[in-house]
Amino acid sequence: MTAVPDIEFRGVTKRYGAVTAVSGIDLAVPPSAFVALLGPSGCGKTTCLRMIGGFEQPSEGQVFIRGQDMAGTPPYRRPVNMVFQQYALFPHLDVEDNVAYGLRQARPRLSSREIASRAGEALEMVRLAGYGRRKIHELSGGQQQRVALARALVNKPAVLLLDEPLAALDKKLRTDMQIELQNLQREIGITFVLVTHDQEEALSMSDFVCVMNGGRIVQLGQPSEIYDEPADLFVADFVGKTNLLSGTVAGHSGDLVEVALADGTVIAARKRTALQQGEVVSVSLRPESLSLGAQASGPFKGIVRNRIFLGSTAEYAIEVKGIGTLLAKADHLIGHGNLFKPGEPVAIGFASGTPLAFAETKNNGANQRVDKHVEIIS
Numbered sequence: 001m002t003a004v005p006d007i008e009f010r011g012v013t014k015r016y017g018a019v020t021a022v023s024g025i026d027l028a029v030p031p032s033a034f035v036a037l038l039g040p041s042g043c044g045k046t047t048c049l050r051m052i053g054g055f056e057q058p059s060e061g062q063v064f065i066r067g068q069d070m071a072g073t074p075p076y077r078r079p080v081n082m083v084f085q086q087y088a089l090f091p092h093l094d095v096e097d098n099v100a101y102g103l104r105q106a107r108p109r110l111s112s113r114e115i116a117s118r119a120g121e122a123l124e125m126v127r128l129a130g131y132g133r134r135k136i137h138e139l140s141g142g143q144q145q146r147v148a149l150a151r152a153l154v155n156k157p158a159v160l161l162l163d164e165p166l167a168a169l170d171k172k173l174r175t176d177m178q179i180e181l182q183n184l185q186r187e188i189g190i191t192f193v194l195v196t197h198d199q200e201e202a203l204s205m206s207d208f209v210c211v212m213n214g215g216r217i218v219q220l221g222q223p224s225e226i227y228d229e230p231a232d233l234f235v236a237d238f239v240g241k242t243n244l245l246s247g248t249v250a251g252h253s254g255d256l257v258e259v260a261l262a263d264g265t266v267i268a269a270r271k272r273t274a275l276q277q278g279e280v281v282s283v284s285l286r287p288e289s290l291s292l293g294a295q296a297s298g299p300f301k302g303i304v305r306n307r308i309f310l311g312s313t314a315e316y317a318i319e320v321k322g323i324g325t326l327l328a329k330a331d332h333l334i335g336h337g338n339l340f341k342p343g344e345p346v347a348i349g350f351a352s353g354t355p356l357a358f359a360e361t362k363n364n365g366a367n368q369r370v371d372k373h374v375e376i377i378s
């Protein structure tokens, strides 16, 4: 490993009475990384963030920040700051006083000049220079979000923790803020840990994604790795759209497994784990890995039931006898008239990649260390 991780979890478990919120997590986040914790509601994302921030203590294991064991260190002594989902600005204070709030609590006391200059710097970082005297209710939702960010950045934390910070914003503003957050992270170069249950947000913003399920890390990797090479059925299903087809293992050929689908079609697929003859599996076919043709060229034939035109691409729901509805995504070539209409018969083939077959029993998350990613990223 090249550098001391900014954050490290060693065998961290958190229990609330009978509920195990986080279970045996090992994780090392390299310096200056943008990490997303992604997973469904209740999988333990916020709990992980709160243990980094010091608002919760692990029941077992240790949390390190920049190599220091944080056991017994209260939140205000940790070199981290957190932006909460409900960012709770003080409505009776103006923008500058909201941002400067933490600085005023600092002991030993800072001079008013120091406070004003640091608050000004933080406001500049989030592109709100000149807004210092505005009241909170005189700001848009996105601007309020930026005040919350400035407030968290003002005391120069080593790590910024963000718990679903964009959840309250509408889609357009959310997309703008996603880009701004990414730029901000690159500019100031500190580690950002972003909690989200929005897989698009996680994939588009972060250097690496930590997919969680049931209190465990199920996969850790760069966004393209998570999308292209999901570790198990849960990740394949949770991250991105995919068709999951049920089938049984009919044979093996080299590294590939032959899977007989419900309609008798046999397709070759890659596998994650050893699969037995006759074992029930799910095969994942990404919509964009399918190709559509008017002539019979692929393993499936179907009827277009629905088309969603998206400009550069079109998404089709295609009914395939014995299989069900397949989702396919095709590029729209302007002027080529290659759009299919509802009711039209189409043949479906494979455009790219090899389908992935997963054992139906879910891999409930062998924890992984991120050390190999430390090298890739730093």
Ligand SMILES: Nc1ncnc2c1ncn2[C@@H]1O[C@H](COP(=O)(O)OP(=O)(O)OP(=O)(O)O)[C@@H](O)[C@H]1O
Pocket: 016, 019, 020, 021, 039, 040, 041, 042, 043, 044, 045, 046, 047, 048, 197
């Ligand atoms: N203070 C608490 N007391 C008891 N159980 C808790 C407490 N905080 C969290 N939990 C439980 O721990 C589990 C993980 O909760 P956590 O808030 O970390 O989930 P999350 O992944 O952030 O979910 P969401 O996306 O809904 O915010 C849940 O089952 C939750 O009910």
Ligand SMILES: [Mg+2]
Pocket: 045, 046, 047
């Ligand atoms: Mg949460």
